[in-house]
Amino acid sequence: MTAMLTEQQFDRIFSNHSPTRDSLIPILQDVQDTMEYLSPEALEAVARYLNLSENDVYGVATFYAQFRFHPPGRHRLKVCLGTACHVRGSGLILEGVSRRLGVVPGETTEDGSFTLERVACFGSCALAPVVVLDDKVYGRMTTRKTQKIIEDTE
Amino acid sequence: MGTISLTIDGQGVEVQEGKTILQASREAGIVIPTICDHKDLNPYGACRMCVVEIEGVRGFPTSCTTPASDGMVVKTQSAELTTLRNRTLELMLSGHPNSCLVCVHREACEKYRPGATKAGRATRCGFCSNREECSLREMALRAGENELGLPTLYSAHNVERSDPFMDRDYNLCILCGRCWRICEKIHGKPAISIINRGKWARLGTAFHKSHVFSGCTFCGSCIDICPTGTLTDRFARWYGKPDDRNLSACTLCAEGCSLFALTKSRRLVATRMTSFQWEASLCALGRFALAQIVNAPERLIRPAVQEGEDQIPCDWDTALELAASELPRFTESLAIVVSESTTREDRFLYARLAERLGASLIVVPSSRNGVEKELQGFTADLEKGRFRAVISGGDFLSAELLKGLNFSVVIDCLPSSGARGAKVVLPAAVLSEVEGTWRNVSGEVKELPAVSLPPGQARPEWQIICQLAQKMGLEGFEFKSAREVTSLVGSDPAPRPFDGEPRRGLRQLPSRFRGHLAADWVRPLEAFGMPSTPLEEMTESSKEGFEILERREVVPNMYFIKIMAPQVAKFAKPGQFVILMARETSERSPFTLVDWNGAEGTISLIIEEVGRSSRELISLPVGARVAHVSGPLGMPLPMEKKGTVVLGGGCYGIGAIYPIARGLREAGNHVIVVIEASSSYLLFMEDELKTVSDELIIATKDGSRGTRGGVQEVFVNLVQRGVDVAMFVAVGCTFMMRMAAEATKPLGIPTLVALNPIMVDGTGMCGACRVSIEGRTRFACVDGPFFDAHGVDWDELFSRRSAYSREEIEAMPQMVDLNALIHPHGSGGGCGSSCSHR
Ligand code: SF4
Ligand code: SF4
Ligand code: SF4
Ligand code: FES
Numbered sequence: 006m007t008a009m010l011t012e013q014q015f016d017r018i019f020s021n022h023s024p025t026r027d028s029l030i031p032i033l034q035d036v037q038d039t040m041e042y043l044s045p046e047a048l049e050a051v052a053r054y055l056n057l058s059e060n061d062v063y064g065v066a067t068f069y070a071q072f073r074f075h076p077p078g079r080h081r082l083k084v085c086l087g088t089a090c091h092v093r094g095s096g097l098i099l100e101g102v103s104r105r106l107g108v109v110p111g112e113t114t115e116d117g118s119f120t121l122e123r124v125a126c127f128g129s130c131a132l133a134p135v136v137v138l139d140d141k142v143y144g145r146m147t148t149r150k151t152q153k154i155i156e157d158t159e
Numbered sequence: 160m161g162t163i164s165l166t167i168d169g170q171g172v173e174v175q176e177g178k179t180i181l182q183a184s185r186e187a188g189i190v191i192p193t194i195c196d197h198k199d200l201n202p203y204g205a206c207r208m209c210v211v212e213i214e215g216v217r218g219f220p221t222s223c224t225t226p227a228s229d230g231m232v233v234k235t236q237s238a239e240l241t242t243l244r245n246r247t248l249e250l251m252l253s254g255h256p257n258s259c260l261v262c263v264h265r266e267a268c269e270k271y272r273p274g275a276t277k278a279g280r281a282t283r284c285g286f287c288s289n290r291e292e293c294s295l296r297e298m299a300l301r302a303g304e305n306e307l308g309l310p311t312l313y314s315a316h317n318v319e320r321s322d323p324f325m326d327r328d329y330n331l332c333i334l335c336g337r338c339w340r341i342c343e344k345i346h347g348k349p350a351i352s353i354i355n356r357g358k359w360a361r362l363g364t365a366f367h368k369s370h371v372f373s374g375c376t377f378c379g380s381c382i383d384i385c386p387t388g389t390l391t392d393r394f395a396r397w398y399g400k401p402d403d404r405n406l407s408a409c410t411l412c413a414e415g416c417s418l419f420a421l422t423k424s425r426r427l428v429a430t431r432m433t434s435f436q437w438e439a440s441l442c443a444l445g446r447f448a449l450a451q452i453v454n455a456p457e458r459l460i461r462p463a464v465q466e467g468e469d470q471i472p473c474d475w476d477t478a479l480e481l482a483a484s485e486l487p488r489f490t491e492s493l494a495i496v497v498s499e500s501t502t503r504e505d506r507f508l509y510a511r512l513a514e515r516l517g518a519s520l521i522v523v524p525s526s527r528n529g530v531e532k533e534l535q536g537f538t539a540d541l542e543k544g545r546f547r548a549v550i551s552g553g554d555f556l557s558a559e560l561l562k563g564l565n566f567s568v569v570i571d572c573l574p575s576s577g578a579r580g581a582k583v584v585l586p587a588a589v590l591s592e593v594e595g596t597w598r599n600v601s602g603e604v605k606e607l608p609a610v611s612l613p614p615g616q617a618r619p620e621w622q623i624i625c626q627l628a629q630k631m632g633l634e635g636f637e638f639k640s641a642r643e644v645t646s647l648v649g650s651d652p653a654p655r656p657f658d659g660e661p662r663r664g665l666r667q668l669p670s671r672f673r674g675h676l677a678a679d680w681v682r683p684l685e686a687f688g689m690p691s692t693p694l695e696e697m698t699e700s701s702k703e704g705f706e707i708l709e710r711r712e713v714v715p716n717m718y719f720i721k722i723m724a725p726q727v728a729k730f731a732k733p734g735q736f737v738i739l740m741a742r743e744t745s746e747r748s749p750f751t752l753v754d755w756n757g758a759e760g761t762i763s764l765i766i767e768e769v770g771r772s773s774r775e776l777i778s779l780p781v782g783a784r785v786a787h788v789s790g791p792l793g794m795p796l797p798m799e800k801k802g803t804v805v806l807g808g809g810c811y812g813i814g815a816i817y818p819i820a821r822g823l824r825e826a827g828n829h830v831i832v833v834i835e836a837s838s839s840y841l842l843f844m845e846d847e848l849k850t851v852s853d854e855l856i857i858a859t860k861d862g863s864r865g866t867r868g869g870v871q872e873v874f875v876n877l878v879q880r881g882v883d884v885a886m887f888v889a890v891g892c893t894f895m896m897r898m899a900a901e902a903t904k905p906l907g908i909p910t911l912v913a914l915n916p917i918m919v920d921g922t923g924m925c926g927a928c929r930v931s932i933e934g935r936t937r938f939a940c941v942d943g944p945f946f947d948a949h950g951v952d953w954d955e956l957f958s959r960r961s962a963y964s965r966e967e968i969e970a971m972p973q974m975v976d977l978n979a980l981i982h983p984h985g986s987g988g989g990c991g992s993s994c995s996h997r
């Protein structure tokens with residue numbers, strides 16, 4: 006995985022979008038599709054193309070759960086914050102895990118083992134609250150049980 | 160555009176079309192509470208404090224975003240609006256430390272502690288440097304609600320201190336967005352933005368990088384517009400609210416930007432932009448460095464003359480007379496070098512002096528390369544022997560050059576290696592200390608009022624020259640003030656332009672002031688790549704000292720620290736304390752022992768971050784060594800059987816009462832432990848205290864757990880419950896102990912308090928810890944720390960504790976660790992633990 010796209014890759018992405026603020030999200034999506042995450046260098050290039058401040062672009066990007074800012078870790082831990090999971094306390098799970106791993110959603114732990122993500126709904130509402138580790142779905146989770154699967158994975 | 164008329168609170172109001180309801184109300188003198196709105200910002204509509212009722216309109220629109228229209232009937236006050244606003248406020252406060260706002264002891268507490276405590280994170284108003292100027296606090300107090308219906312959520316962000324000049328404590332941020340909006344308004348592309356969302360939303364830069372790399376120009380507007388204590392000026396923050404503000408100008412480069420000089424008790428605490436506009440913006444030097452240059456602790460404060468190899472301080476007359484007797488001998492071989500940053504009046508008088516003596520005058524511009532260029536020819540002349548004497552108004556010539564001359568006078572504000580070669584050194588008042596005028600590069604003449612007092616005996620240069628000239632018997636120097644000179648200056652040339660745009664880029668700042676490298680005196684400037692003289696390596700002895708075995712922040716600002724100190728551990732008794740010095744050069748500070756283990760040779764302490772010494776200690780990592788640990792000190796508390804004893808602990812005192820509880824319980828007492836904190840999230844050591852007490856009672860100021868209030872309320876409850884208290888021991892801040900003493904006094908219950916005034920040597924020698932007990936002077940370090948609470952002269956204690964506050968503020972570190980600045984492309988991918996959220 007590269008920290009940067011080539012000029013050609015950027016040109017290809019930019020050529021599909023006009024340099025206006027409205028294109029920001031679609032461009033970021035394209036960049037992430039190509040490089041799996043949004044690196045500082047890539048954000049800088051996008052900001053330059055749209056003549057925006059990088060801080061502004063980063064602010065917008067961090068508002069959306071879909072964007073990642075670090076190369077994905079070896080494991081992806083997703084906590085569902087959909088309505089059903091949320092009312093059953095998934096917020097607390099996310100907070101606990103975030104504290105445990107020392108990262109906020111969207112980040113990867115320093116040792117590169119976990120990327121923490123929040124997702125809107127897995128469609129497994131019957132099992133709420135739901136946590137997905139890599140591709141395995143765990144239902145009726147608690148903070149403690151989530152900590153446990155992290156430990157087992159480590 | 161036409162005018163429209165509307166009715167606000169029954170009052171007819173005429174405004175221009177296009178104004179918002181809020182603007183219309185303001186014009187009519189009607190006050191609507193606001194937080195996110197600011198007169199220099201576009202409406203944002205985020206806080207919802209400014210809601211109003213409009214006839215015929217459903218709901219409660221925000222007045223800051225709703226345009227006024229003709230015939231509108233608006234109500235800004237109603238029972239519903241008040242409820243709505245209070246609820247909004249409550250929501251805002253639930254995410255913001257609020258215990259001081261709802262505390263029943265607030266007024267008494269603020270009377271005894273008028274200034275904020277210099278804590279690490281602000282966990283309450285009492286720890287917030289913005290307390291005197293906070294809009295949120297003002298609004299909350301005005302609303303007068305002291306019950307909060309919502310739980311307090313403390314977000315536990317680390318204070319961001321790695322950038323030059325700014326401290327940012329996002330635990331206080333209410334996301335009003337004023338900061339990034341003003342940044343965007345002034346600079347076009349904001350250097351900060353709201354990042355993350357929901358619970359994690361906060362202000363920040365892309366990828367958490369340092370402001371040094373985020374496009375920030377350090378104009379300080381975000382700090383100045385923030386309604387809370389989140390964003391602060393590290394140097395100015397603890398001085399409290401300035402008591403005067405004067406229009407002045409920066410003379411550090413040819414731009415000569417206008418600024419407001421903010422002073423407190425005639426001391427310059429900060430300089431600010433005169434309005435929130437790009438045109439009025441200041442560079443990092445004008446906004447942050449100027450006050451630090453003026454306040455540099457190294458400032459020259461006394462005249463000195465050379466005797467042999469040394470410079471001996473002397474009085475003004477001696478120094479001036481020596482100069483006056485020597486200088487006239489040189490005439491044509493005399494050169495006078497002055498900086499362009501001096502006032503027009505100063506330069507006029509320097510020029511007149513040069514003319515009368517037949518000397519050459521060299522005016523040095525304040526530009527990055529100007530100094531060297533300007534002086535090249537001159538130093539070459541000096542080396543050739545063209546001049547034999549010099550008057551130098553700054554750090555322009557080396558000591559060797561000066562020593563090679565027959566005579567030299569340095570008139571300057573800061574020491575320099577060059578000045579060490581001078582025959583006479585005269586201390587000058589500078590910048591905000593000097594009255595006069597200044598012409599900038601565009602020819603404008605700006606007024607410079609004298610708003611702060613010069614240090615020691617320093618005098619303004621116009622005065623020094625007049626006195627010198629008069630002593631030489633020259634005429635035309637009989638001026639009583641700089642004002643008398645102004646009209647004579649006439650059409651002086653504008654300064655030569657500065658080769659850079661300081662206000663646009665951190666890499667384009669003027670690097671010198673009167674020949675000195677600015678970064679030598681204001682070290683944080685090094686972060687912008689400004690040149691400086693390397694500091695002598697701090698010799699940190701890593702092998703000697705007392706090793707730190709454990710260190711953790713148990714609750715915000717409160718650190719548990721375990722140190723290897725066998726001699727202390729062997730002899731420690733309950734109630735004793737130690738004196739620590741983080742480094743050889745640190746201040747000595749006392750800490751009560753929380754626990755010790757003679758066999759292991761370890762001691763444990765709770766250290767609260769409240770100022771420089773404690774910050775140094777808590778910053779040491781596990782494995783590092785504390786330079787000195789002396790103790791155990793003080794008289795142990797006798798562990799006798801008394802019956803039922805009540806122990807009260809607050810803040811660090813929660814830890815300090817632990818060994819006392821254990822000892823008294825072992826001695827057969829019934830031990831009731833009462834601990835107090837502002838809010839539930841600040842309580843600690845509960846489990847440990849349960850094991851050494853018969854009963855543990857909790858009190859919080861905001862009522863979030865246990866009894867609402869402090870130790871004193873719990874005590875009164877206990878007595879009402881019929882508990883027969885034989886003795887009461889209180890350890891905590893002075894205010895808490897005083898309150899406890901006042902509660903037990905009428906009941907005649909023997910009460911002991913641990914007095915913790917400033918101690919220096921801890922052996923009864925220095926007298927710094929003097930306290931009055933029943934009219935007798937005692938020393939807390941040897942006679943204490945425990946004293947009969949009812950005999951203490953509390954008022955004297957409070958005044959002694961505040962006697963050092965100015966020095967304590969000055970001691971707050973301003974340096975930044977250049978390696979800690981987060982670079983945009985720094986450590987690659989994961990930022991992991993370096994992120995501010997934990
Ligand atoms: S100091 Fe000025 S440039 Fe820097 S973030 Fe604040 S407002 Fe923006
Ligand atoms: S830092 Fe200050 S100005 Fe900025 S959003 Fe927070 S409270 Fe408002
Ligand atoms: S640009 Fe900076 S150094 Fe120059 S006058 Fe303005 S504030 Fe002072
Ligand atoms: S002042 Fe109107 S919404 Fe904040």
Ligand code: FES
Pocket residue numbers: 917918919920921922923924925926927928929938939940941
């Ligand atoms: S600390 Fe100096 S006399 Fe007590």
